Amino acid sequence: MARKPIIAGNWKMNMTNEQAKVLIExxxxxxxxxxxxxxxxxxxxxxxxxxxxxxxxxxIKVGAENVAWAEKGAFTGEISADxxxxxxxxxxxxxxxxxxxxxxxxxxxxxxxxxxxVAKGLKPIVCVGETLEQREKNRTKSVIRKQVTLGLxxxxxxxxxxxxxxxxxxWAIGTGKTATSEQAEETIKFIRGVIAKMYTRxxxxxxxxxxxxxxxxxxxKELMAMPNIDGGLIGGASLKAEDFSLVVNFDK
Ligand code: PGA
Numbered sequence: 348m349a350r351k352p353i354i355a356g357n358w359k360m361n362m363t364n365e366q367a368k369v370l371i372e373x374x375x376x377x378x379x380x381x382x383x384x385x386x387x388x389x390x391x392x393x394x395x396x397x398x399x400x401x402x403x404x405x406x407i408k409v410g411a412e413n414v415a416w417a418e419k420g421a422f423t424g425e426i427s428a429d430x431x432x433x434x435x436x437x438x439x440x441x442x443x444x445x446x447x448x449x450x451x452x453x454x455x456x457x458x459x460x461x462x463x464x465v466a467k468g469l470k471p472i473v474c475v476g477e478t479l480e481q482r483e484k485n486r487t488k489s490v491i492r493k494q495v496t497l498g499l500x501x502x503x504x505x506x507x508x509x510x511x512x513x514x515x516x517x518w519a520i521g522t523g524k525t526a527t528s529e530q531a532e533e534t535i536k537f538i539r540g541v542i543a544k545m546y547t548r549x550x551x552x553x554x555x556x557x558x559x560x561x562x563x564x565x566x567x568k569e570l571m572a573m574p575n576i577d578g579g580l581i582g583g584a585s586l587k588a589e590d591f592s593l594v595v596n597f598d599k
Pocket of ligand 1: 357515520521523560561581582583
């Protein structure tokens with residue numbers, strides 16, 4: 348059951364348009380031979396048009412970092428799926444822990460955004476992950492089970508197959524503290540089990556689940572060697588062409 352690895356950059360609130368141009372021009376030649384891995388960069392809204400035009404004809408796909416649940420209307424500061432699609436956006440991150448932590452995202456807002464994304468044909472990357480406190484209290488599994496069952500509720504089989512899940516332990520994000528490959532594998536295997544209960548084992552075996560949290564050129568090989576880890580969501584290391592290319596080319 349071959350699941351194609353997917354390495355996605357998450358630029359977060361970094362990169363002006365000028366900086367984005369330099370990064371993408373630097374990145375293109377470095378990742379062009381990554382044939383077996385899907386390469387995505389999720390960029391700020393203001394960089395999407397630039398990224399789509401610079402990545403045209405390359406193997407790099409462009410994603411956004413969020414999408415509104417509503418189609419349009421009085422939602423100041425939000426962005427709609429149609430707006431993203433018109434620019435050529437293919438992927439979208441939903442429910443990143445920074446959105447949950449600083450901007451009040453909940454499993455139900457994640458689910459609403461997700462349903463709109465799949466209905467519109469955007470490919471979602473849905474993030475789940477426990478905090479350090481939750482891990483220390485042995486609540487990792489119950490927290491993740493809730494995030495997965497509520498956040499991904501009511502998707503059709505076809506839509507769950509087009510959804511990427513990113514397991515990102517909050518304590519490993521931007522901290523330089525990576526989960527060990529065993530810790531990441533254990534939780535990702537658990538997520539696959541939750542998906543199997545919601546759908547079927549056959550479907551669960553086809554859904555791609557990434558690891559995220561300080562993934563970098565040094566630890567990528569070991570993480571990607573784990574049977575259930577299908578890729579990475581890369582923050583800090585996606586902001587430098589060389590580093591991101593080394594993560595993308597983990598199998599070289
Ligand atoms: P990091 O971020 O690689 O900088 O830890 C990952 C993420 O938040 O997606």
